[in-house]
Amino acid sequence: MHSQNASNFKHFKACRAYETAFELKKEGKIRHVGLSFHDKATVLDQILTEYPEIEIVQIQFNYIDYEDDSVQSKKVYEVARKHNKPLLVMEPVKGGHLVNLPDEASELLKSLKNGSNASYAVRFAASFEGMEMVLSGMSNMEQMEDNISTMKDFKPLTGSEFDAVRKVKEIYAKLNTIPCTGCRYCVEENHCPRDILISDMFSCMNKKQIFHSWNEDYYYEDVLTADHGKASDCISCGGCERVCPQHLPIRKLLKDVAAEFEKGE
Ligand code: SF4
Numbered sequence: 001m002h003s004q005n006a007s008n009f010k011h012f013k014a015c016r017a018y019e020t021a022f023e024l025k026k027e028g029k030i031r032h033v034g035l036s037f038h039d040k041a042t043v044l045d046q047i048l049t050e051y052p053e054i055e056i057v058q059i060q061f062n063y064i065d066y067e068d069d070s071v072q073s074k075k076v077y078e079v080a081r082k083h084n085k086p087l088l089v090m091e092p093v094k095g096g097h098l099v100n101l102p103d104e105a106s107e108l109l110k111s112l113k114n115g116s117n118a119s120y121a122v123r124f125a126a127s128f129e130g131m132e133m134v135l136s137g138m139s140n141m142e143q144m145e146d147n148i149s150t151m152k153d154f155k156p157l158t159g160s161e162f163d164a165v166r167k168v169k170e171i172y173a174k175l176n177t178i179p180c181t182g183c184r185y186c187v188e189e190n191h192c193p194r195d196i197l198i199s200d201m202f203s204c205m206n207k208k209q210i211f212h213s214w215n216e217d218y219y220y221e222d223v224l225t226a227d228h229g230k231a232s233d234c235i236s237c238g239g240c241e242r243v244c245p246q247h248l249p250i251r252k253l254l255k256d257v258a259a260e261f262e263k264g265e
């Protein structure tokens with residue numbers, strides 16, 4: 001059951017999607033029924049109470065979102081465990097943000113001399129009881145080898161490593177970046193009427209915030225908006241916000257992007 005939140009759940013219930021899946025399982029056409037989840041802990045509690053037959057829950061879980069008010073990784077995890085469900089982890093490296101850390105945070109993890117930035121993020125997620133699998137997107141052989149070696153001889157984070165990722169979280173919070181994970185639902189499931197490359201713009205904005213480089217101005221002007229809409233072209237229809245699993249205030253954030261990159265216009 002893909003991307004369950006309060007509104008999708010309502011829709012799935014209305015068309016008896018859960019009942020249909022359980023019937024197909026009885027017929028042997030489906031082996032297991034699980035759901036991926038993007039909403040508050042109370043919504044997961046409601047789903048698992050109404051449908052205790054659900055076997056596994058996939059949640060967003062990483063050390064930045066652990067106590068975040070909007071993602072609620074910790075609370076959502078606790079609800080799944082209360083219902084005795086095993087979990088699958090998505091976004092363990094938060095769309096790559098926990099790999100490309102700011103220098104101060106990277107140096108801190110490097111000083112522990114126990115693996116790559118990604119390995120601490122993957123191990124953080126896998127350190128919690130009931131985590132059946134940690135799903136991490138990989139784009140080259142090096143990343144795959146790093147992930148395999150991290151999990152092959154898995155060791156949970158030690159107390160001092162937990163302290164270190166807590167400090168990384170504090171460093172990260174000070175940067176005030178946009179917590180977009182790059183899932184692209186806002187462009188692929190929504191079809192923005194102004195063809196705005198929302199997630200690429202947020203990534204560009206974050207890089208400017210972290211590295212203060214002119215390169216991002218060039219990228220915004222000559223790549224992101226050459227054949228696509230500008231941030232200021234947004235007509236505030238709200239379609240993107242309805243599908244964003246991170247519940248980002250995209251329309252407001254695009255105003256910030258326009259203020260940063262369209263100053264001279
Ligand atoms: S609110 Fe703006 S960015 Fe979002 S879909 Fe509508 S036009 Fe596109």
Ligand code: SF4
Pocket residue numbers: 179180181182183184185186187198199243244245246247248250
């Ligand atoms: S849907 Fe939200 S989190 Fe996903 S890419 Fe778009 S803005 Fe980012």
